[in-house]
Amino acid sequence: MTDLTKYSQKIINNFEKRGAFLISKLNEKINVMTIGWGNLGIEWRKYIFIIMVRESRYTKEIIDASNEFTITIPLDEKMDENLKICGKDSGRDYDKINTLNLETVKSKKNNTPLISCKSISLECTVVYKQKINIENLDNSKKEAFYFDEDLHTFYHGEILYINENL
Numbered sequence: 001m002t003d004l005t006k007y008s009q010k011i012i013n014n015f016e017k018r019g020a021f022l023i024s025k026l027n028e029k030i031n032v033m034t035i036g037w038g039n040l041g042i043e044w045r046k047y048i049f050i051i052m053v054r055e056s057r058y059t060k061e062i063i064d065a066s067n068e069f070t071i072t073i074p075l076d077e078k079m080d081e082n083l084k085i086c087g088k089d090s091g092r093d094y095d096k097i098n099t100l101n102l103e104t105v106k107s108k109k110n111n112t113p114l115i116s117c118k119s120i121s122l123e124c125t126v127v128y129k130q131k132i133n134i135e136n137l138d139n140s141k142k143e144a145f146y147f148d149e150d151l152h153t154f155y156h157g158e159i160l161y162i163n164e165n166l
């Protein structure tokens with residue numbers, strides 16, 4: 001198991017501060033979207049990162065087909081503008097990687113690349129996924145986050161490799 005404890009504080013602090021890039025790839029097409037919510041923990045004796053992806057996202061289509069994703073968590077403000085754009089525009093409409101001149105780097109264990117910047121990146125393979133069952137959700141969350149019924153699916157990604165790019 002990769003030693004997550006060395007990085008966990010840095011991952012949580014920076015993820016909370018500015019979010020992260022969620023990268024997905026199918027065939028030769030790479031897409032990137034911004035995420036602000038996630039979970040770092042242990043399941044099935046493995047380190048896991050859980051992402052939440054709404055039904056409407058192009059990214060969801062890709063991850064459902066590829067069964068893997070990578071996450072790049074920037075460690076400074078240089079990517080803030082790109083995070084903003086990737087959190088608003090869809091890869092269905094244009095190629096965000098090329099248009100924003102985002103540089104990608106090969107993963108060690110995944111087929112999906114990382115975004116090149118001062119960052120920590122996680123290479124994950126999907127080991128479990130579950131769409132939110134709205135009946136089981138607290139009412140306050142239903143009203144605040146799902147009034148349009150664009151539900152999240154939780155993807156539990158086993159962390160295969162952690163990259164630190166300083």
Ligand SMILES: Cc1cc2nc3c(=O)[nH]c(=O)nc-3n(C[C@H](O)[C@H](O)[C@H](O)COP(=O)(O)O)c2cc1C
Nearest residue numbers: 033034035036053054057058059087088089090091
């Ligand atoms: C700060 C921030 C955090 C976001 N977090 C999430 C998230 O956790 N899950 C999600 O489905 N969408 C999230 N979004 C919205 C997506 O990034 C956005 O809809 C994006 O355009 C989807 O791209 P795609 O259609 O190419 O997949 C977030 C947006 C921002 C700005």
